[in-house]
Amino acid sequence: MSSEILDAYWAAPPMARTLATAIFVTSVSVYTSLLPVSWIYFSEDRLLRLPPEIWRLATAFFLSGPQIGIILDPYFAYQSLKQLETANLKFARKEDLLWYLMTVGGFIMLLNRIFLGGYFFLHGLIIAMAYTANQDLRGVKSTYFFFTVPAQAVPYCMLVGSLLMSPGLVPLQITGIIAAHLHDFLTRLWPEFGGGPNLLATPAFVSHLVQTPRVLQRDYGTAIRPPGAQASGSSTGASAGSLLPDSWKTRGSGHRLG
Template sequence: MSAMDMFWAMPPVTRTLIAAAVGLSWPAHLINMPDPYYLYFLDYKVLTLKALPELWRLVTPFLLTGPKLSLILDPYFLYQYGSELEIRSSRFSDPGDFLVYLVFISVVILVVCGYFMGGIMFMSPLTLALAYTYAQENPQRQLSYFVVTFSAKYLPYCMLAMTFLMASPEAAFVQSSGLIAAHMYEFLAKIWPEYGGGRSIISTPITVRRWFETPGGTAAARPYGTAISGNTTTVPQRATGSGGSWTSGAAGAWNARGSGRRLGD
């Protein structure tokens, strides 16, 4: 399988996120086009009345990876945990659920990391949030992270520890906002409705569901089988003469056969 085949085999939201991250980060870090300074989150550039607000800074920090080895590792983490959640997670079983999850945790990261922690790049918190949700879905799965093997439930904390050791305590502090965002989603979408007796606050709008729905009658592959989407119309068969269907109903079937004849007549 070629690289392009692997790319198009990814689920749509994860595929789009990885393509945007690679397409923005590699030129920015390798040839300085665009200058990463114009991609960072700087609140005084967004919330300003002295000039036009640079609103793209609300999005680009989520797509900007770190330099050097992070140019490869960050997209890999997006692929590893994003694909698993988008395809196999039971909590994102309906069309558009995974996109709503991404938007929710991104908003929380933007507020917590950008405005309270002073972070300027959000890719690291985003990947940590994906890893946390993945760990909640597969707590006993055995993973290998670099040279260490452990249960998936420890994955986000191992990622934090590696950031602490390889980058800095400040970088780990900023990355921890991803834990806050993912746990807030976990609480509002699962813990509070199932165990607190409340109703789910996070839901997928009908408009978003329609973006991801497949045409009626088409097959959608799932890990646990093949689902056939709805919206198909059944046209009843009408029994006429002796060619009517024998399975279209007892009365209708027999009435279409005529009066019949006795043997010997």
Template sequence: MSDVTTIYMNTPPIARTITTAVFLCSVGVYTHMLNIEPFVFNVARLLKWPPDIYLLVTSFLITWPQLSVLFDTYFVYTYLSQLENNSSKFPKKEDMLWYLIFVASVIIPLNGLLTSGYLLLDAMLIALCYTATQDQRGMKAHFYVVSVPAQLMPYCLLLTYLLFSGVDRMMVGLTGLIAAHLHDFLTRIYPEFGNGPNLIPTPGFLSWIMRTPGTRNTVYGSATVPPADKGSRSGPLPNSWRAKGPGRRLG
């Protein structure tokens, strides 16, 4: 059991947290342990007073029933892990968080205006897939039992939505594609080809939040690890020695 816990805790933290939430919420709803109402997106509930603000998060946490619980959860973890670990677009955790916030802020109004979708995880999954595969152009990806060019994966997912669930689900997925493409345009295409700045830089408050102290496991329990000081010196000497000031040559 400890080995399983160790493997689980060594997975990327953002991917681990979101995937766990998606799986547990979906299983809870479809086993009737949880009420589905807090997870169903409805724009009227956001416009009333007081608004159901929690829908901005919870409407992205439910898959479709049956095998979708497994497949959608797997895809969410796969693409989040790729972006968190391997994408040059998100060198810091706060960049990844800002991407998720921006994409969700585009998906929500688009669905409120254009679709009747009530489970928005499909849109987020398409957005994650699109962004993750931009760094994999020229490579092959496995879509169930066939191999396709990696950059075609989001369109393959959209096709399965259309074939197995209908136009409405595909339209929800398209809003995720629009959101991801908009993010790519504002952060990469325009700066590279338009010689302009990144139009949606990561806000400073997210960086401040991510600089909170962490923890380190020791044989005696957990110890607090303070944020690294950018002005601190590095080298082979222990911190306690370096704190005493500059050395003096003897003789």
């Protein structure tokens, strides 16, 4: 049974799996007093220290609500990010999804620090991901707890649920919807209908973070390319040496199959 659980865990989409795990582990550690909450909240003055505590840019999105929130918040984060990672054409490349998380998270953080003074932002990110994942699914039905609703209504159902159970979260969630809509406007609506450029195009450094040149991802494992190696037949185990027939040597560059 344990091996089946581990297999299912590692088979999950990597970004969604990583975020949900970070939320669960961080929240359990904080609520059991294993991790001081003072180490993970966001505040501008912490970034201005030497050395700057830059990890807070991420950890401020890792603390769930208490009690049942330790289970529900990682679950909702996983489901929304999984939908973006596996079923959304806007994020065909992993670097595009990573840049989405960075920019939307930045918008949420900025809006909250200016208008609300908050220190943790997970619930804003969850509803932002739900908004982005469901906004183009008009006509599709989705399930929110025990209710079947139109897919694009899911984030607003989340708002209503918070209004009934945790009204203090509603302002943070509203900033999440604003951030997601702003991202959609700058990347899709403005270029398509306003004739302008994509103002949030994925920068090259994010692609470099995701696509490490020396690591070759394969269906059957990972190969490390030595420095200076050519991206030719050597990466497939083939060699265009003297063992090949002369007629093959004149066929040009080969193409790896599979």
